Amino acid sequence: MPYEFRQQVRTRRFNGPTAGHCGEYAQANLAILPKAYAEDFLRFCQRNPKACPLLAVGEPGQGHVPALGRDVDVRTDVPGYNVYRDGVLAEQPRDIVEYWRSDLVVFAIGCSFSFEQMLASDRIPLRHIEENVNVPMYRTSIANQAAGPFGGQLVVSMRPMSGAHAVRAVQITSRFPGVHGAPVHIGSPAAIGIEDLNRPDFGDAVTVREHELPLFWACGVTPQSAIESARLPFAIAHRPGHMLVTDIPNASLAIL
Structure with a gap:
């Protein structure tokens, strides 16, 4: 508990x-x-x-x-x-x-x-838990909406999944906007300014298997980017x- x-x-x-x-x-x-x-x-x-x-x-x-x-x-x-x-x-x-x-x-x-329990209950594998490491997190090229001195770039967490699991993950996490909701991006890391999935800015790299899609969720490390800026x-x-x-x-x- x-x-x-x-x-x-x-x-x-x-x-x-x-x-x-x-x-x-x-x-x-x-x-x-x-x-x-x-x-x-x-x-x-x-x-x-x-x-x-x-x-x-x-x-x-x-x-x-x-x-x-x-x-x-x-x-x-x-x-x-x-x-x-x-x-x-x-x-x-x-x-x-x-x-x-x-x-x-x-x-x-x-x-x-918080939403990972719901994903796991639906038998959607979570690679960082399988590999017993911290979830990989990346700085993106997406600018936050500034307020006063706070700005910086969006930070995302990544979870690789099959196409079928990705569709279900979007459905599940969309119901939980209080814990980031649905992914902000699916697919090409380069499209949001991430050069190498094997080199996360925070956390640990995980295995991305052939034919899997990387799913990127907005991450609560983003405020730290805002604090830095x-x-x-x-x-x-x-x-x-x-x-x-x-x-x-x-x-x-x-x-x-």
């Missing part, structure tokens, strides 16, 4: 990618920013809902976000964090207790790991692939 899993993360008994864990519950990407930038970042999320579907927004200075679940503490309950200074990745701590400030605002953003003096995010597991049932995020 999510609460028990978060306890394992908090006590450092678990520190890896979270794909495949607590599959019936939503996982969240994090962007944690000073209050001075929160309004602009909220508008950025509203303008880029595929990449940044909001699950919850915390109060300034509050590491506990009740909307995400029982005793959730974003300072300790994520397996890995990225700390940015002046838009540059500076540190990757295991927790952010010592980095916490009274002006920080938590944005929890839906994650494509904004050159914020200080910001925190999750380490790609290392999510906050919430108590929110995935089924509650479906649309009819």
Whole structure:
């Protein structure tokens, strides 16, 4: 269950990618920013809902976000964090207790790991889980809709599938806009500015078999691209692939 899993993360008994864990519950990407930038970042999320579907927004200075679940503490309950200074990745701590400030605002953003349980239930293979690696993620040539200082390029996650599985995956994920929804692109990586599938910008490369199609979903690492482009003096995010597991049932995020 999510609460028990978060306890394992908090006590450092678990520190890896979270794909495949607590599959019936939503996982969240994090962007944690000073209050001075929160309004602009909220508008950025509203303008880029595929990449940044909001699950919850915390109060300034509050590491506990009740909307995400029982005793959730974003300072300790994520397996890995990225700390940015002046838009540059500076540190990757295991927790952010010592980095916490009274002006920080938590944005929890839906994650494509959440719909993977539905894909697996429909017997659609997920290569990164089969190969026990982090999902591959790529920077694209697709520009985000800017808001204030936030812009940057869309980041996508990729899952290779047969044609038949790809059609079904589109049908399933279209019902879950709160966790990125349907793919933003299917097929040629070059068409969205990806030069080599074997060299992801985040995560790990996976096998793409003959006759399989790469499917690309908008990814919650996109805010990190926006943080970099904004050159914020200080910001925190999750380490790609290392999510906050919430108590929110995935089924509650479906649309009819």
